[in-house]
Structure formats: structure tokens, C-alpha cells
Amino acid sequence: MSMSDKDSLVLQELCNALADGAITVAQHRRLSGLLRDSAEARQFYVRSMALSASLFQYAGEMMTEAPDARSSRPRNIIRPGAWWAIPIAAAAMLVLAFWFGSNRSIENGTGSTSEPESEEMVARLSGENGCRWTGSSIALGDELRSGQRLDLLAGAAEITFDSGAQIVVEAPASMEVASAWNAVLRRGTLKATVPAQATGFRVANAAVEVVDLGSEFSMIADENGGTEVFVQKGAVETTSQDGSQENRKRVVLHERQARRFARSGVSDVANREEKLMRLSRRLSFQRIKRPFGYAHWDFDVAKDHVLTAQTADLPAGSYEMTLKHGTALAALQTAGRWGSALNLDGNTALEASFPNLSARASRTIAFWTRISPESELSEAGPAVAWLFDGKEARLFRIGWNRNPAQGAFGVLDARMGRRTVVGMTPLRDGQWHHVAVVITPNRKNEMQIREYTDGRLEGIGVRAGGKRRGNEAVEIPTNVLAIGGTSPSSEHFRGGLDELYICDRALAQREIAYLMQTNQVVIPDLLAAD
Secondary structure, three states: OOOOHHHHHHHHHHHHHHHOOOOOHHHHHHHHHHHHHOHHHHHHHHHHHHHHHHHHHHHHHOOOOOOEOOEOOOOOOOOHHHHHHHHHHHHHHHHHHHHHHOOOOOOOOOOOOOOOOOOOEEEEEEEEEEEEEOOOOOOOOOEEEOOEEEEEEEEEEEEEEOOOOEEEEEEEEEEEEEEOOEEEEEEEEEEEEOOHHHOOOEEEOOOEEEEEEEEEEEEEEOOOOOEEEEEEEEEEEEEEOOOOOOOOOEEEEEOOOEEEEEOOEEEOOOOHHHHHHHHOOOOOOEOOOOOOOEEEEOOOOOEOOEEEOEEEOOOOOOOEEEEEEOOOHHHHEEEOOOOEEEEEEOOOEEEEEOOOOOOOOOEEEEEEEEOOOOOOHHHEOOOEEEEEOOOOOEEEEEEEOOOHHHOOOOEEEEEEOOEEEEEEEEOOOOOEEEEEEEEEEOOOOOEEEEEEEOOEEEEEOOEEOOOOOOOOOOOOOOOEEEEOEOOOOOOEEEEEEEEEEEEOOOOOHHHHHHHHHHOOOOOHHHHOOO
8 A cells, every 4th residue: 555645744753652652552553554554654664663773772882881891781771661662673673684784795894795896985085195005006086985995005094984984094904995984994003083973983804893982093903813992082882703793792992991802802902002102193194175166045135036146166157046936035034044044935946047067077065954844745845956967857856755665754865866865864853954965976977976964974875766756857957956846836845945055076074064063165274184
């Protein structure tokens, strides 16, 4: 049975009540009926319960104490009201574990060559100091794909992941870029600096897995299979890889603590203070300064039916945003995240000329949005959209997800034709959220989509979506940016919109975070590591 719009909204509410331990008997019966009758509802339920279980586990692990010789396994705290949902959530986690497991490129840090090479770009070489590589040379600024192995013969390399985590590797070293959130250190010395938005970043190998809890940490993997872990700032959770899954020891290390992990077990590190001092030194790197052009609509001043953009380093053009149909702009102005914003009413659409917008080149779209919890599915149209030309004209659009079968309901949704990427942070809560979508061509010249909500990387990659939504044969010509809708007959967006930036290259997580925090374009020198 296909769910109606009303059923989709009800299902979201029922899953939230279940996760909160506040579901009533009547609600439980309604949920059971939806799950019995609809495969689409069951798919959404699995995702929702898996996410809730994961958040519970993570919250419990954050409550762990300092390392204690008597107990190395943290206790998880679970609310009594949700105890009966745990087996169901665990089953959901198993389903997702199987799904995600089929696409993993590493298992316990040992690597796998059974899967084909990924085309997903997840990091880049952001700095180098006398680097010499084994095999194909890697140039400064090159993007790195998921599963790519880096063998450094000499020098030091700085690698910035799309999640915002930054790793410095010193030769001789061998490392694998597993994903935007994972790396594998095979041998050598590594130092990781992880901002708050990338908390949870992991580095693993055959001896230990290290999970960041907001920190700076270092690892030294020797040729004998042992690995030393040092914490310069914050805390990390370590899990020894020796023994069976049940017997693996988990230890939380705090600032200036260290442990050695090997087949013989977990032990103290010899000469800890001396090694910490050496690992804490700052290296100098050659970097590429990457200025970019942009157009910025702040929505502070609405004259008649026109909004003018501030621009820098873009092709000549007016970049004026004009009202195509709907309510006069002055009547839509409201208090925004920075100054004034537009409160789009679901009936208003605007367009702006934007030269070269349709070219298959890297772009970043960033803005603040506020969406009411009462927003209806028909109001989940594109907040921002444009039409790509080429062999097949395709609509690129950013809105919120209204299809539970494709991800969590009400989260960031970016799509290009039938390709869709969804986030995880709910936007329909009446609060201002900063969203950024980065599009880049990969090695096959396919467009890759990354999503950031409130500065944190969420959706990455591209996957096939379902049916096209609304009138995808839109009336937007190429080189035109559409706000709030695409034509009088298609779906429209209802919600707040503030500080819209369109940039002519892919911004890194640090640049997106800087833009979010200051509402100013980034100066590349400010983002360089010390």
C-alpha cells in the first residue's frame, strides 16, 4: 500500500513518540497497522529506529569516565520508558548494518579489494611539505576518493576530509582514505585535528580503532603491529582490535593520556611525555590559496519587486532577483538570522539571471532557512533551483524530504534529476538552520552532491531517487536561479530564507563553518592550520 501525505505525517509523529518512550496504546495500534499494510512505512520505520538506537548508544558512551583498570567498558544509559523498543531498534540496526556493510571498503582496518574502486571524492591534499609518494604522484589540491591508499616515502602531508577533520601524516607512512568520516593508518605517524562538527571521526588499523570525541590526537603504528595513541586535547574512545568482538577492550583517553595497543594487550607508553612533546610540534605546509567568486542576496532591502545581489569575481551581469509571481516582496520580509529575511508563503517565486550557472562545474549554495512543523507536503518544493543544460536538461533543486522511503522525513533534500541525497537533521522545527550544498564533478564527470546542515557534513555521494516530484519539465531557462518555486503549476516552498550565497567553487567544511558563524566570505589564509 502506498502511503498518503497524511499517513506520512502521522508515521513521523508515531516514530518520534516511540523513540521518546511516550507512545500511547492507541498510537501503538496505529503504528502497527501502518507497518503491516505498507512496505514504504516499514522502510521509514527501520531508518527511524536505527537512528534513535545509534543516538542512544552514542549518548551513553559520552557518559563514560576516565580509563579505569577495573572496568574498560562504558555503561549506556537508556530511559525506562523506551525499554520495550530496544529489540525492535536493534533489529533495525541489523538491517542497516547489512545494508551499509555491503558497501564498506574496510573491515577492522584491514582493507578489502573485493569492491570496485569508488568514484566518491571525500578528501583532498590541502598541504604538503616535501612529499614524495609511491606510485602515482598526488599534487597539492588533488581530491582523494573513498578507498584510496596513500604511501608517503618522504615529507609530510596534510589531508582535509569533507567532514572537516584534518590529518597530518609524516613519512614513512601508509594510510587509506576510507570515507569522509574514516581513515585507516597502516604504518607511520598521524596527527588528527577534529572540529566539533566532525565529532565521531574514526581512525583504525589492525591494533586499535580510535573514535574522536572532540579532540586532537596522534597515532604511531610500528612495523611489529603495535600502535600508540596519544591525546593532545579533548578525549577519544579507543577499542582494541585483539580478541573476539565481545572481549575487545574500550578505553576513553583524555588530554595528555596515552596507551599502546598490540597483540599482547593494552599497556602504558614508554617515554610518553617526550613523545607528546615531539608530536605537538607544528609543521609548516605549502598550501593553495583558493579565492572564489560569489553572489550574495541578504534580503535586508526589498525595493518593489527586485532584490539586488552583492557580487565578487563573477562574470558581468545584473544578478537581480525579480518577483515572477506571488506576494510583493516587502510584505514577505521578516526578522532573519542576520538582519531581515524573506518568509516565503508557498505562492511566491523569484528568479535571478546567473551567467554560466548551468555549466557542469563545482558550485556551493548556502543559506539559512526556517521551516514550520506545520508545513504541508505540498509546501516542500524547492527553496533554490536551477536547470542544468547538456544532453539531458536536468533540474537541480534544494528543499526538504517529504518521502520517508528515501530517508528521514523533513531533512535536507538535494537532487539533480532522479539523483537524490538526503541529510539527517530535521529542518521542520521552526528554528533557523544553516544549510549548504556542494556539487562537484567526480572522475567520471558525474556530479557529486555533499550536504551540510549547521556546518556538519550529512549527505554525501549520489544515489538514484524515485519518481520526479512536481512538474520537472519546468519553465526555468538555463542560467537562471529560481527561489521558492519553479513555475506557477509546480510545487512551491513555504518557509524562511536568509543570506543566500552562490559560490563558483566547492567550499570546504571549514569555509562553510566560517560563513555560517560570521556571514562573511572566507579569507583563505584564515583557514590554514597553524
